[in-house]
Amino acid sequence: MRKKITVVGAGNVGATLAQRIAERDYADVVLVDIIEGLPQGKALDIMESGPVLGFDSQVVGTNGYDETAGSSLIVITSGIARKPGMSRDDLVRTNQQIVTEVVRKVTQNAASDAVLIVVTNPLDAMAQLAYSVSKLPKQRVIGMAGVLDTARFRAFIAQELRVSVRDVQAYVLGGHGDTMVPLTRLTTVAGVPVSQLIREDRLAQIVQRTRDGGAEIVNLLKTGSAYYAPSASVLAMVDAVTFDQHRILPCSVYLEGEYGVHNLYVGVPAQLGAGGVERVVEVDLTDSDRVALQRSADAVKELVEVMGI
Numbered sequence: 001m002r003k004k005i006t007v008v009g010a011g012n013v014g015a016t017l018a019q020r021i022a023e024r025d026y027a028d029v030v031l032v033d034i035i036e037g038l039p040q041g042k043a044l045d046i047m048e049s050g051p052v053l054g055f056d057s058q059v060v061g062t063n064g065y066d067e068t069a070g071s072s073l074i075v076i077t078s079g080i081a082r083k084p085g086m087s088r089d090d091l092v093r094t095n096q097q098i099v100t101e102v103v104r105k106v107t108q109n110a111a112s113d114a115v116l117i118v119v120t121n122p123l124d125a126m127a128q129l130a131y132s133v134s135k136l137p138k139q140r141v142i143g144m145a146g147v148l149d150t151a152r153f154r155a156f157i158a159q160e161l162r163v164s165v166r167d168v169q170a171y172v173l174g175g176h177g178d179t180m181v182p183l184t185r186l187t188t189v190a191g192v193p194v195s196q197l198i199r200e201d202r203l204a205q206i207v208q209r210t211r212d213g214g215a216e217i218v219n220l221l222k223t224g225s226a227y228y229a230p231s232a233s234v235l236a237m238v239d240a241v242t243f244d245q246h247r248i249l250p251c252s253v254y255l256e257g258e259y260g261v262h263n264l265y266v267g268v269p270a271q272l273g274a275g276g277v278e279r280v281v282e283v284d285l286t287d288s289d290r291v292a293l294q295r296s297a298d299a300v301k302e303l304v305e306v307m308g309i
Ligand SMILES: NC(=O)c1ccc[n+]([C@@H]2O[C@H](COP(=O)([O-])OP(=O)(O)OC[C@H]3O[C@@H](n4cnc5c(N)ncnc54)[C@H](O)[C@@H]3O)[C@@H](O)[C@H]2O)c1
Pocket: 008, 009, 010, 011, 012, 013, 014, 032, 033, 034, 035, 038, 077, 078, 079, 080, 081, 082, 091, 095, 098, 101, 102, 118, 119, 120, 121, 122, 123, 144, 145, 148, 176, 224, 225, 226, 227, 230
């Protein structure tokens, strides 16, 4: 039997993700939104591309949760996105209400071993909220941010050096936001440290552009925020879980002492397989990286305190 994947939020990220999953042809998709007609219309439209592209995935749109029963993977994209001038943290109160309600409903009738991937911003705080509301084991609640932040960093480095993105490996740790920590020391191009290929001052500019990567797109679009790279990044995590790939991807996960962070969702490299997070990968950090990661964790903690969870 095909797996069932639920995507909550049929907006830019959710609908594009539903399309990407359907086109991969390994799972049926349930698309949920509160706006009447929106998930139904988009689901039908995606499904009607099946005969042309050659996939048999069923895509169902709904305003309720009956159709989500038995889902093995749930992706939460519901919530408001940033407008120009807003930080991700400005979204916290509205999205706290939305994510709380959605997590309660969607986990009620999901598969007993379901894995939850959170995309709604502010990401690390929303992942923590979903963990707390769902009461699922920490391994099965994961936030998506690092794959996207790393993808942006890799894209900029590849552009700079005119090399294939495939040959650029990079690490971005920390919270999804202005405090993210791109680890240039562990960033390589076909195994060669990037510091040998790009001058320090230029690399610093690329790091800054990576930090501002989301805002750059928000400012260009003026309405809405990025969704092509975000949905592709979620898909990498969905694939890793669905196919038990044991991939090491930067994700927001619940730390209990790793990297010196306690009881908080922060972005670190994690190995993902069928059960969700299989292990947190600890890499040696320099003192300045450690300070930057702690600053990032402190920013997440502040938001968690604002939410009162
Ligand atoms: N983690 C990341 O890296 C990352 C990247 C991109 C976007 N995001 C975040 O993802 C979220 C979605 O972004 P988007 O561009 O798709 O926004 P969007 O506005 O296009 O879509 C959000 C959808 O959520 C729906 N929604 C609102 N409340 C709901 C509820 N209670 N139940 C079901 N659906 C509900 C809305 O009707 C809307 O269709 C935002 O919070 C955004 O900031 C995160």
